[in-house]
Amino acid sequence: MSLQSAKRRRTLSTRNRPLWMLGPGLVLMALVIIIPLGLALYMSLLDLDQYTLRSWLQAPFIGLQNYVEAVTASPLLRSIWISVSYAVVVSLVTLPVGVAAALATQNRFKGRALVRSVFLIPYILPAFVVGTVWRTMMQQGGVIDSALGSAGVHTGLWLNGPQSYWTLIIVQAWSSWPFFYLLVLAGLQSVDSEVHEAAALDGAGWWIKLRYVIFPYLRGPIALALIISLLHNINSFTLPFVMFGVPAPQDVQVLSVLTYVTSFQSFRFGLSAAMAVASLIIVAIPLFVYLRAVRLDTGEEGKRA
Amino acid sequence: MRVRPTLAAIAGIAVLGLALQGCTGSSSNTSSTGGAVNGAGKTLDVLVAANTLYPDAQKQWFSDVSAQFQKETGATVKFETFATTNDELTKIQTAVVSGQGPDIYNLGTTFTPTAYSTGAFVTMTDDDWNKVGGRDRFVPATLGISGPDDNDQIGIPFASRPFVMAYNKDLLAAAGIDKPATTWDGLAQQAQKLTSGDTYGLAVAYADSFDPWKFIWGMSIQAGNPIIDGKTARIDDPVTEKAYQSYFGWLTTQHAVDPASVSWKNAQAVAAFAAGKAAFLPMTSATSKVTLDKSAVAGHYAYALLPTIPPGQTSLPSGGKAATSIISGDNTVVAKYSQNQDLDFALIKMLTSADNQTDYYKRFGELPTNQEAATALETGNADLAPILDSSAQSVGTPFSGAWGDTQLALVNVVVQSIPSLSSGSVSDSDLETQLKAAQATSQASLDKAK
Numbered sequence: 019m020s021l022q023s024a025k026r027r028r029t030l031s032t033r034n035r036p037l038w039m040l041g042p043g044l045v046l047m048a049l050v051i052i053i054p055l056g057l058a059l060y061m062s063l064l065d066l067d068q069y070t071l072r073s074w075l076q077a078p079f080i081g082l083q084n085y086v087e088a089v090t091a092s093p094l095l096r097s098i099w100i101s102v103s104y105a106v107v108v109s110l111v112t113l114p115v116g117v118a119a120a121l122a123t124q125n126r127f128k129g130r131a132l133v134r135s136v137f138l139i140p141y142i143l144p145a146f147v148v149g150t151v152w153r154t155m156m157q158q159g160g161v162i163d164s165a166l167g168s169a170g171v172h173t174g175l176w177l178n179g180p181q182s183y184w185t186l187i188i189v190q191a192w193s194s195w196p197f198f199y200l201l202v203l204a205g206l207q208s209v210d211s212e213v214h215e216a217a218a219l220d221g222a223g224w225w226i227k228l229r230y231v232i233f234p235y236l237r238g239p240i241a242l243a244l245i246i247s248l249l250h251n252i253n254s255f256t257l258p259f260v261m262f263g264v265p266a267p268q269d270v271q272v273l274s275v276l277t278y279v280t281s282f283q284s285f286r287f288g289l290s291a292a293m294a295v296a297s298l299i300i301v302a303i304p305l306f307v308y309l310r311a312v313r314l315d316t317g318e319e320g321k322r323a
Numbered sequence: 324m325r326v327r328p329t330l331a332a333i334a335g336i337a338v339l340g341l342a343l344q345g346c347t348g349s350s351s352n353t354s355s356t357g358g359a360v361n362g363a364g365k366t367l368d369v370l371v372a373a374n375t376l377y378p379d380a381q382k383q384w385f386s387d388v389s390a391q392f393q394k395e396t397g398a399t400v401k402f403e404t405f406a407t408t409n410d411e412l413t414k415i416q417t418a419v420v421s422g423q424g425p426d427i428y429n430l431g432t433t434f435t436p437t438a439y440s441t442g443a444f445v446t447m448t449d450d451d452w453n454k455v456g457g458r459d460r461f462v463p464a465t466l467g468i469s470g471p472d473d474n475d476q477i478g479i480p481f482a483s484r485p486f487v488m489a490y491n492k493d494l495l496a497a498a499g500i501d502k503p504a505t506t507w508d509g510l511a512q513q514a515q516k517l518t519s520g521d522t523y524g525l526a527v528a529y530a531d532s533f534d535p536w537k538f539i540w541g542m543s544i545q546a547g548n549p550i551i552d553g554k555t556a557r558i559d560d561p562v563t564e565k566a567y568q569s570y571f572g573w574l575t576t577q578h579a580v581d582p583a584s585v586s587w588k589n590a591q592a593v594a595a596f597a598a599g600k601a602a603f604l605p606m607t608s609a610t611s612k613v614t615l616d617k618s619a620v621a622g623h624y625a626y627a628l629l630p631t632i633p634p635g636q637t638s639l640p641s642g643g644k645a646a647t648s649i650i651s652g653d654n655t656v657v658a659k660y661s662q663n664q665d666l667d668f669a670l671i672k673m674l675t676s677a678d679n680q681t682d683y684y685k686r687f688g689e690l691p692t693n694q695e696a697a698t699a700l701e702t703g704n705a706d707l708a709p710i711l712d713s714s715a716q717s718v719g720t721p722f723s724g725a726w727g728d729t730q731l732a733l734v735n736v737v738v739q740s741i742p743s744l745s746s747g748s749v750s751d752s753d754l755e756t757q758l759k760a761a762q763a764t765s766q767a768s769l770d771k772a773k
Contacts, residue, residue, distance in 0.1 A: 068440045068724055069773045072419050091767075158745065159583035177530075177586055179742030263532055265735040267742075282412050284728050284768070285437070 062291035071287065084292035092280070093271060094293055098300060101273040104183065105251035108190045109244055115191075116198020117240070121228075124206050134203075141196035149260030152189045153177065178267040186258055186270050190251060197250075198243050205239030206232070238312070245308040249301055273297050360669040362398025367663060367670055370414060370425040372653070373404035376613050380686050392673060398666055408434075418658065419443040426661040427670065429653045432468045433720055433730065435478045439470060440724030440773070444477045444656040445664065446470070454668035455479055456675060465692040467719035468650045478654030479671055480692035482683065485713035486537065486648035487626045489596060489604040489611065494522065503603065506632035507542060507569055510603065514579035517602040524579035526601035527570075528592040529737060529744065534606050535570070536733035537649055542566035544718060546633035547642030551721035551729060554772075556765035558732065559758045562633065564751075567736065567758070569634035571749045585745045596620065605629055608651065609688050609710050626709045628716075646718035652689065690714055728768035732761035 062084055064070075070077035088094045123134050140148070155161045156176035166173055176185045209232060217227045255274035262270050264279050277297065280290035374381040381404075389400040403425060405411040411434070418424030419441050430438055438444055445451065447469075452458045458466065461480050470476030490503050498517050504510040514524025528534045543550055546562035557563065574580040581587075581595060593611055596604035597618035604611070606629070615624055631645040632638060639645055655674075657667045673679060677699070680691035684700065690710065691697045701711050720726055736757045743749045 067771065068437055069442075069771075071416065072422075072441055072443050074420060157583070157586040160586075175585070175742055175745050178738070179745070263530075265532075265731055265738050268739055279731075282409060282416075283731055 058291050058294060061288055062295050064288045066286075066288035066291070068285035071285070074287075077288070080288070084289045085296070087289060088292045088296060092289070092293070093268070093276060094273075094296065096268075097271050097273045097276040098296070100183070100269070100271065101252050101297075102300065104187055104190070104272070105248050105254075107187050108194065108251050109247045111187070111191045112195035112198050112247065113240065113244065115195045116200075116243070117202050117236070119195070119199045120202035120206060123203070137199055138196050140193045141200070143193065145193065145254075145256035146260055148189065148193045149257045152185075152192075153261045156185060177262060178269075180269055182262065182267050183269045186261065186272075189261065190254065190257055193257070194247060194250070197247055198240075201239045201243040202236060205236045209235045241308065241311065245304055248304050252297070252301055273300075360396050360665045362396040362663065362666040362669070365398040365663055365666060367392075367398060367400050367427065367666060368403065368425040369400055369427045369429070369670070370403045370405065370411075371429040372411070372431075373406050374687060375406075376610060377687055384683075384686055388674070392670055395673060396666065396669055398663075398670075400670060415441075418660075422660045424658065424660075426658055426663060426667050428656050428658065429481060430478070430656055432478070432650050432652055432654055433726065435468050435470075435654050435656070436720075436722045436724055436726045438656055439475075439477050439722070443659055445659055445661075447476050447479070451668060454665065455672045460675065460677075460694060461692050462694050462697050462714065464715050464717050465650065465652065467717070468722060469654060471722045477656050479656070479675065481653045481655045481671075481675065482687075483650075483652040483690040483692050483714045483717075484608040484610060485651055485690070485710060485717050486606055486608055486629060487709050487713050488629045489607050489615065489624050489626055491596070491599065491602050491620055491624050493623045494599075494602040498602075503627040505628070505630050506637060507630045507634045508632075508636075510605075510630050511569065511573060511577050511579065514573060514603060515577040518577075518579045521581075521600060523581045523595075523601050524577070524603060525573050526592040526595040526604045527573060527580050527584050528587040528589045528606075529574070529584050529741065530586045531589045531592075532734060533730075534589055534592075535737040536730050537606055538570050539563065539566045539733050539736075540649065540720060541629065541646055542569065542633050544646050545631055545643045546636070546640055547644075549721055550733070551723050551725065551765070551769065554769055556725075556729065556762055556769050558729070558736075558765055559755075559762040564754060564758060565634050567740075567749075567754055568751075570737075571740065571744055571754075574744060575748045582745070585741050596624075599623075609690065609707075612688055625706070628709050628713055631716075644718050645716065647713040647716040648718075650717040650719045652692070723769065724772045725765065725768035729765040732764040735764075736761050 061074075063079060063081060064074070064077040065080045065083075066074055066077045119137055123130055123137070156163075158175065158177075162176070163173065173181070175181060213231060213235075214227075217231045222231065253274060254272070255278065258266065258270055258272050258275050259278070262275075264275065264283060266272075266275050266279075273293070274297070277290050277293045280286050280293060385400075385402040388402075392398060392400050403414075405414055408431070411430075414424065415428065415430075415438065428438075428444075447455075462483070465480035465483055466476070469478035469480065488503065494517055495501075495503070495513075498513075500513055500516070504513050510525075517524040540550055543560070543563045543566050546565070548557050548560045548562050550557055550563070574582070574584070581600070584592065584595075587595075589606075592601075592604060593607065593614055595601045597615055597620055599619045609626070615621065628647045631647055633640065633643060636643075655671050657664060657671070661667055674683075675693055677691075677693050677695040680693040680696040681699065683689060684691055684696070691700060697711065697714075700707065721729075723729075736754075739757055740749045740754065743753055
């Protein structure tokens with residue numbers, strides 16, 4: 019086939035592409051993502067509060083003042099630090115647990131199906147339930163205090179004070195590790211049985227096999243799980259809200275709770291929209307890094323190049 | 324995929340508003356022809372708080388009200404409920420932005436200032452008041468939080484739930500105390516005396532999201548500080564600091580409170596009292612009767628007024644107000660966008676009539692705001708006296724759009740002090756730092772108030 023004809027065929031197929039079929043998707047995307055996002059951006063530039071809410075389109079335009087206030091006069095930066103650091107810690111803690119659990123249930127054994135189901139329980143429980151149960155267990159003089167107390171350990175407050183940050187990490191880790199487990203398990207299914215055979219024939223020990231044969235297969239799923247877990251934890255609202263209530267103790271005033279309180283308790287919708295936009299940017303950073311890494315953003319052409 | 328929930332929620336409300344703004348103002352108004360309003364074929368939409376104590380009785384009440392209203396006007400009533408304050412706020416915000424939603428709202432009294440500041444509810448003219456039966460039919464104190472002044476009222480008092488204190492008669496008698504103290508200092512002393520073993524003098528919910536500010540506001544106003552004074556916030560006032568010190572002191576100085584109460588919500592404090600583990604349950608209302616009458620202390624407890632002499636004093640200082648409670652209960656407001664305002668007023672007139680208010684008290688234990696019904700109740704029930712007294716001596720929290728933020732700031736001081744409280748002492752310097760922050764928040768909110 020000559021170069022000439024190949025080129026002509028591509029132009030032909032480009033011309034006849036039924037682009038109109040993208041229409042419904044485009045409309046949906048505009049309705050669900052673009053318009054709300056645009057409105058949120060616009061709201062973040064307005065002095066929108068309880069006094070102006072009723073005719074909000076006429077709310078005074080104040081430019082970037084909400085952003086300035088969010089950064090200089092609100093606990094936003096502190097909340098960002100709490101959210102991001104706690105999300106990173108939870109992700110890093112749950113990663114090895116999830117991988118280990120997936121590896122442990124990889125080979126057949128009696129009762130494997132049961133174990134696999136049990137592993138998923140923390141993940142399928144609604145965050146509201148998880149939060150309520152843990153809050154009850156961890157309150158002053160509660161089950162955990164008395165259990166530790168009878169072992170001679172006195173830990174102090176779980177639900178307020180500096181330790182509450184670790185409480186949040188423990189509970190979030192408890193409820194989210196099966197996510198890594200699920201994705202790694204899926205990754206393990208994609209390892210060909212020939213690979214296992216070949217490794218066995220070459221006399222590889224379990225660690226060598228794991229490190230040089232299995233892990234390379236898991237790099238993709240683990241990276242994906244890390245990114246999603248990070249985003250999920252940064253956005254987590256229900257768990258901290260249910261466990262610590264509002265006003266939140268300052269050590270667990272995460273970004274989502276701060277935005278919520280600003281919006282729905284203080285009625286500063288403009289300010290909280292600015293906070294939400296700031297949090298969007300923070301969430302976008304790891305997402306961008308990930309998309310660059312797997313080149314999902316450049317499509318097939320980019321991958322080929 | 325989980326997308327930033329708050330951002331989506333805010334934007335969602337906005338979109339809704341945009342979409343619905345064009346839809347209002349099309350249907351016709353109800354015609355008012357002199358006496359009875361004709362509402363044949365119409366339906367009113369009323370938003371009320373879900374009654375978690377008596378859910379079945381509430382359903383029955385809904386259908387009874389609707390039936391009675393249909394008989395009187397031909398219109399039916401559809402009730403919607405909200406389960407939590409957050410639920411309430413979301414519904415109101417959506418309605419405010421979209422100009423669509425319930426015709427009538429039953430709001431908590433302390434939320435009335437915020438509702439007023441949105442400008443979305445009908446300011447009652449004299450004519451409007453007449454349509455609901457006249458201002459005179461209500462207990463005067465209950466009108467105290469209907470609006471910033473007499474000419475700008477949006478809230479029509481519907482139910483009264485004043486705060487009182489429950490005490491365990493047996494525990495007090497055993498300790499040789501003949502009646503509860505009327506000063507906060509006296510109460511602290513009695514509580515200390517009543518504490519022994521695992522029985523404590525006071526049941527206090529330090530971790531509740533609402534209780535703490537009621538104590539602090541109450542002690543402050545008794546000492547002459549209304550917290551919001553015109554355009555000035557006064558959270559950093561010495562009398563307010565003193566209020567916090569005595570509130571914390573029950574645990575750190577008198578040791579008269581269960582140490583576990585640093586993580587208690589209100590329900591846990593009620594439970595401790597109900598189990599006979601506490602002598603006093605301050606900051607409760609008549610609605611706790613249901614729980615208490617089914618508990619170990621049934622028949623062994625009574626209600627009394629909360630102390631009205633501020634901490635550190637033996638008599639009411641000049642400028643102080645002997646507030647027994649915040650004006651607590653429900654106000655009814657009518658939405659400006661409602662197409663059936665005359666019908667709305669007719670329903671409110673029916674619900675605030677003496678008969679219906681008495682009936683409501685019998686069903687739910689909430690006090691009438693109708694003067695005639697309140698007087699009738701007083702003559703028949705001696706044990707209700709402290710509760711009715713408290714209703715009459717209630718003082719309204721400041722009527723300011725900044726009150727929501729101020730209230731939150733007052734609670735936040737307690738929330739952030741819990742770690743020190745738990746370890747045994749809240750230092751004055753820590754407390755002052757917290758108060759300064761709360762003062763700044765409240766003042767900033769006041770500066771924005773319009």
